[in-house]
Amino acid sequence: MDLNLQELERTEFPVPAELENNIAITSLSQLYNWGRRNSMWPMLFGLACCAIEMIATASSRFDFSRFGFEVMRATPRQADLMIVSGTVTKKMVVPIVRLYNQMPEPKYVLAMGACASGGGPFKEGYNVVSGIDKYLPVDVYVPGCPPTPQALLFGMIALQRKIDGQSIANGDDVPWYGIGPAEPTPVPVLGPDIIDPRQMDMIRRQAEAAAEDMAMVGQRELPSATQLVAAKVVTAEATSAASAAISDDALSFVLPTGGNPWTEAEEIREKRRLRALARKAVRASRRAAEAEEE
Amino acid sequence: MVSPAIAPDDVVNAVSIEDSIAYLKSKHPDAVTDDEREGYSGVVVQASKLLEVARAIRDDLGFDYLSSATAVDYLGAGDHMEMVYHAYRTSGGGALVFKAQTERENPEIPSLVPVWRGADFQEREAWDLYGIKFPGHPNLRRILMWEGFHGHPMRKDWREAYYEEEQKPFDNRWPGGHVHRSEEKNVFGKNVTYPSDIDLNRLMDTSESEVYASLGLGVDVERILDKDGFETNELVVNMGPHHPSTHGVFRMVLTVDGETVTSLEPVMGYLHRNHEKIGERNTYLHNIPFTDRLDYISSMGNNHGYVLAVEQLMSLGRKYNPPTYRCEAIRVMMVELSRIVNHLWAIGFWLNDIGAFFTPVLYFIQERERILDFFEAVAGSRMMCNYMRFGGLFGDLPERIKSVSNLTNDRIRDYNTMQFLTEMVNERIPRTIDELEQLLTQNEILLERSIGVGVLSADDAINYSAAGPLLRGSGVAYDVRRADPYSIYPELDFDIAVEQDGDMYARYRVRVTELRESVRILKQILPRLEATEGESIWADGKPGAYAPRVPFGEAYGRVENGKGELGYYVVSAGGRGGSSNPWRYHVRAPSFINLTPMGLMSTGYKVADIVGILGSIDIVLGETDR
Numbered sequence: 001m002d003l004n005l006q007e008l009e010r011t012e013f014p015v016p017a018e019l020e021n022n023i024a025i026t027s028l029s030q031l032y033n034w035g036r037r038n039s040m041w042p043m044l045f046g047l048a049c050c051a052i053e054m055i056a057t058a059s060s061r062f063d064f065s066r067f068g069f070e071v072m073r074a075t076p077r078q079a080d081l082m083i084v085s086g087t088v089t090k091k092m093v094v095p096i097v098r099l100y101n102q103m104p105e106p107k108y109v110l111a112m113g114a115c116a117s118g119g120g121p122f123k124e125g126y127n128v129v130s131g132i133d134k135y136l137p138v139d140v141y142v143p144g145c146p147p148t149p150q151a152l153l154f155g156m157i158a159l160q161r162k163i164d165g166q167s168i169a170n171g172d173d174v175p176w177y178g179i180g181p182a183e184p185t186p187v188p189v190l191g192p193d194i195i196d197p198r199q200m201d202m203i204r205r206q207a208e209a210a211a212e213d214m215a216m217v218g219q220r221e222l223p224s225a226t227q228l229v230a231a232k233v234v235t236a237e238a239t240s241a242a243s244a245a246i247s248d249d250a251l252s253f254v255l256p257t258g259g260n261p262w263t264e265a266e267e268i269r270e271k272r273r274l275r276a277l278a279r280k281a282v283r284a285s286r287r288a289a290e291a292e293e294e
Numbered sequence: 295m296v297s298p299a300i301a302p303d304d305v306v307n308a309v310s311i312e313d314s315i316a317y318l319k320s321k322h323p324d325a326v327t328d329d330e331r332e333g334y335s336g337v338v339v340q341a342s343k344l345l346e347v348a349r350a351i352r353d354d355l356g357f358d359y360l361s362s363a364t365a366v367d368y369l370g371a372g373d374h375m376e377m378v379y380h381a382y383r384t385s386g387g388g389a390l391v392f393k394a395q396t397e398r399e400n401p402e403i404p405s406l407v408p409v410w411r412g413a414d415f416q417e418r419e420a421w422d423l424y425g426i427k428f429p430g431h432p433n434l435r436r437i438l439m440w441e442g443f444h445g446h447p448m449r450k451d452w453r454e455a456y457y458e459e460e461q462k463p464f465d466n467r468w469p470g471g472h473v474h475r476s477e478e479k480n481v482f483g484k485n486v487t488y489p490s491d492i493d494l495n496r497l498m499d500t501s502e503s504e505v506y507a508s509l510g511l512g513v514d515v516e517r518i519l520d521k522d523g524f525e526t527n528e529l530v531v532n533m534g535p536h537h538p539s540t541h542g543v544f545r546m547v548l549t550v551d552g553e554t555v556t557s558l559e560p561v562m563g564y565l566h567r568n569h570e571k572i573g574e575r576n577t578y579l580h581n582i583p584f585t586d587r588l589d590y591i592s593s594m595g596n597n598h599g600y601v602l603a604v605e606q607l608m609s610l611g612r613k614y615n616p617p618t619y620r621c622e623a624i625r626v627m628m629v630e631l632s633r634i635v636n637h638l639w640a641i642g643f644w645l646n647d648i649g650a651f652f653t654p655v656l657y658f659i660q661e662r663e664r665i666l667d668f669f670e671a672v673a674g675s676r677m678m679c680n681y682m683r684f685g686g687l688f689g690d691l692p693e694r695i696k697s698v699s700n701l702t703n704d705r706i707r708d709y710n711t712m713q714f715l716t717e718m719v720n721e722r723i724p725r726t727i728d729e730l731e732q733l734l735t736q737n738e739i740l741l742e743r744s745i746g747v748g749v750l751s752a753d754d755a756i757n758y759s760a761a762g763p764l765l766r767g768s769g770v771a772y773d774v775r776r777a778d779p780y781s782i783y784p785e786l787d788f789d790i791a792v793e794q795d796g797d798m799y800a801r802y803r804v805r806v807t808e809l810r811e812s813v814r815i816l817k818q819i820l821p822r823l824e825a826t827e828g829e830s831i832w833a834d835g836k837p838g839a840y841a842p843r844v845p846f847g848e849a850y851g852r853v854e855n856g857k858g859e860l861g862y863y864v865v866s867a868g869g870r871g872g873s874s875n876p877w878r879y880h881v882r883a884p885s886f887i888n889l890t891p892m893g894l895m896s897t898g899y900k901v902a903d904i905v906g907i908l909g910s911i912d913i914v915l916g917e918t919d920r
Contacts (some may be wrong), residue, residue: 044538048565048916049590051542052677059659074538091440092543092564095536115567121584123477124575125568126447126454126485127439130477146677191494192444193455193486200494207488269474 008034029167036080036106037160038068043079045099048086050113050146057149069156076102081159083152084136087115087122088129090194094187100136101184105176110155111138114145121145135196136185311388314355321354322347329393333610333847333866336391341403344394345430348379348409357381357390358756359772360410362850362861362882365420367398369450371867371877375401375426378863380850380882384756384770386777389850396426405430412759415890423448423570438563438919444486448571455485461875462576528556531901535564539647539905542915546892546908550901558896558904560889565919573879577841578604578684581879585862586678588881589917591639592632594669595855597682598625602780603851603862604684604844611845611872615833617685620826622782624687627715627819628679629853630812631669634723635662636856636912637805637812640763641730644802644909648743654733661726664718667707671695684842686832691823712824719816727809735806744798748895748907751796758891761884762858763808764911767801769794774854788815798910843872857912858884881920885913 005024009015013025026034042064046054057064058072065071073079076099088096100109111132114120119130132138139162142155166173176182186197195203309317315337318326325343329336339347351357362380375396380389394403405428406413417428418437425446428434435441445452456476458464466474534545543564549557569588573581585600586593608614617625639662642655666676672691673679681688695709734740750760755768765772773790775783791807793800832838844866852861861882866873888911895911896904 045536047543048567049587049677052590056659056663060656061660061663087565087567089564089566091566092535095564099536121587122567122572124454124456124458125572127563127566127568130456148676189494190440191442191492192488193484195494203488203492204494207492210489266474269472273472 029169032168033163033166037163040069040080040108040156040160040163041078042069042072042081042083043076043099043103044072044074045076045082046085047088047092048115050085050116053146053149053152054083054085054112057152062149062153064153064156067153067157067160076100077104079103080106081108081110081156082136083110083112084116084132084138085112087120088132089127090129090188091127091190093129093132093135093194094190096132097135097185097187101187105182106174108139108159109136110140110142110159112142112152112155113147114143117141117143129194135188309355311390314351314357314390317355318347318350321350329391333607333845335848336389336393338393338395341394341396345404345406345409347392348406351381351390351392352409355390356383356385359384360406360412360759361389361852361859362863362880363406363413363416363420364863364878364880364882365424365426365448366865366878367424367448367450368867369398373398375403375424377403377420377426378848379406380861380863382778384772384777386772388778391850401426403428405434407431410759411754411757412887412890414758415886419886422446425449436563438566440563447568453485454568454571455480457485460575462580533904534561540908541643541913542918544908544913544915544918546904548896548901548904553900553902555896555899555901555904558893560892562886562889562915562919565915567919569881569920570879574876576876576879577874578844578876579841581876582682583678583680585881586680587916588883588920589636589855589857589860589885589914590677591914592629592636592856593677593679594625594628594632594681595636595853595860597679598629598781599851599853599855599860600862600864601682601684601851602853603849603864604842606849606851607844607847607864607866608684608842610847611843615685617687618826618829618831618833619782620690620823620829621686621831623819623822623826624691624831625682626781626783626786627816627823628669628672628681629855630815630819631665633812633856634809635665637809638662638726640856640909640912641734641802641805644798644906644912645734645740647905647909648740648798654730657726657729661722664722668695668714668718671711683838685838690831712820715816715823716820719813719820723809723813723816727806727813731806735803740802741799743903743906744802744910745795746797747899747903748798748910749796750891750895754891754894755796758894759887760858760891761888762854762856762912763791763801763804764858764888764891766791767793767804768796774852774859778852780853786815786818798906801910801912841874843874844876845872848878852882855884857914857917858888860884860917881917883917883920885911885915885918886920889913889918 005021008024008026008030015023015025046052056062069081076082080103082100082103084096100107109132111117115122115128116132117138119128122128123130129135140155140159142151144151147155168174168177171178189195189197315326315328318337319328322339322343325340325347326337329338359382360379361382362378364378366376366378368374368376375398377394377396379392379394381392382389396403401424403426405417407417407428408430414431414433415437417426417431418434420426421428421431421434422436422438423446436443439447447454458466458476466472529550531548531550532545533548534540535543537545540546545561545564547559547561548555569584573584576584581600582597585596588596605614605616609616638658639655642658645654646652669679669681670676673681673688691711693711695711695714696707750758750764750768752769754760755765755770760768769792771790771792774780775788776790788811789807791804791811793803846866848863848865850861850863852859854860859882863878863880863882864876865878867877892908892911895907899907
């Protein structure tokens, strides 16, 4: 990439014309951002299908080196950007968080594709984490399944814009200049299910409640086997009725305050739906009136 | 119907499936019975006699290749567990399907690993996902999930945390459109209650022996990590799941003696995203885009296998029209193009692994882009084509191939489709293959690195159920397109690529030959496309049903995909008029089963060869872990 000094010229101090390509007067923040945004090295780290499109983006036709994502590094210690390219499974999120902790600051995360952003088509799977943002702070989300190389490039350029907006005068923008080492992200643990260490206290309390044979408030029970035998698939109607019965009593969730977030959400949604219907009716009548005038 | 018993001496490979079954029944009259359920085929074998019968099937009848072994949970439809085996002859022909049943509580079926080593990973998968125990299995540990995971998730009564209903379409989405989602109810996304004796401190233990011990490896880490004794100089080396040359999130734990590998344990499941569980909730049509994401390099091939399996089932019913000739021709063309993409990619990344880092592969990716442009113009997506339908296709070929979006360095594309294809098939792809061969086939470094490395003998390849270039590189001329033909392959003129040496170089040669054979097939397809110009891709001229009703029964559709034999085992347990959702949807993934002999192939070679051997198998993790 050419050294484009004009890009840095954003001050009121004029530079003599003959020195324009040799001297730039700029602010420290800008210089710092300019250097960082143009040398953003992604980690060579593929998870699933999106990794193939990421490789296509890195290769000659699309070539993200043009934008300063010079080269992919296989070690997290030399990388600035983690492109989470694919479905994050419960088994895989443990190494991912560990890799993230090993990256030096400043570091960024780009969630590539539907799976990394929110679970995607596999969200309902029992081994799938519905989005890497459950564990890591994400800077840019790129939609698509998989995103085309063009979309990924757009996401990467969006990250560069984000960096442009940061200032070293603002401590929130650049926390890595703070005093002392940064807190590592807690690494999840594989137990009976995946355990986020941040939920450890809750699990301890649940286990204690189970020991005393008390129902824990906010706890969801698994449907029992007898309920499930009822759900034989004989006809579609029987199935849906049986499963509706199970899902209603097995999935009811009670907040500690006694309210049920589910019914509240249902009410809000119902209101929204009615409002939308009203709007639709208004629009239809207006259109009818216009047609009459014509 | 029942033919007289055949003496074992007279048994030759040419015996038909019916005669084979008759022979089994006469030899084991009390253990073998016909599977009489509607739409099912094959025999049911009494579990206690399974090992004997399996030996008879392999040795007396010559079914030496166990293609697929999978479990089905018939909760509410007989309330039993069932293992389904599909055995084939490497000389060609149809499947001998045999099944063994067991009760749902405490299920146990004898292991077939002593007969076919290829059953190893598949039985571990059945244990992991269904909880069926296999007495006699050498290493029955979880394979896709981790040790300590609660329950066996593929059982019909096991429900995921975001469970909504048994089957799609969910009532709240359609036809009412009054959407709510399960995660709004289950805010923590958990379906477990933690037992009172849960020991969180033990789970948090990250000491080295604990890290390896929880994986269920056959490696004796304790002994090797013993700091006091200096008798041994063995070392445990962990590769992956984050490793640049494991082709995704695959992990291997090696034990090395100096530079030489003494044992290798593949560890997988890091991309296990529950295709099968989701697939059993989906409708038949829903599953087509999911098959794209199995082997994401060659999505067209995946579509084809699944569509064939469901078409087999649908053909049992009354309302079914087979695909038209034009449709079959387009399908074969798409599959062969994706085979080219797959092999270019496989060779390129194998070169990465043996040291030619990223320079050669750039040329192959360039060629691949050209084919992807065509896929994008036809199916609307570069990689996840979602193109085939039951009895047809998503759409016919467009008249012109036009660009949708452009980068500054990308010229505007607008070509006549047939012209584009003709140029690609007759000029561009052959030119790339020539270039590839010129630079690589006699390259001294490549020869040194790959000849005699990662050897797999023909007998082992068959016994370990290896498929695709791995099998053919070991001297077994077995290609599903010829051995058990489907679509219009019988009328096409092409050869099966075989190499005798069984090493990395042999597999490379097989791939190059297959590239040339694919071009040969494509050259025969183009005139067929021109001849059928204007014909419909649907038998009755209009697209098939959105939610087809599939009659009761089972089907095993298999195709020769780039990586090997890809099979789909689909069970429909519908009521009247057929089912709209599969009861069982199993993928026989070549990448998964080809890893079974990985340990055998790696032992005795150097650490640096391991990545090359893995690259020469050519796995893709979406399919390995599913």
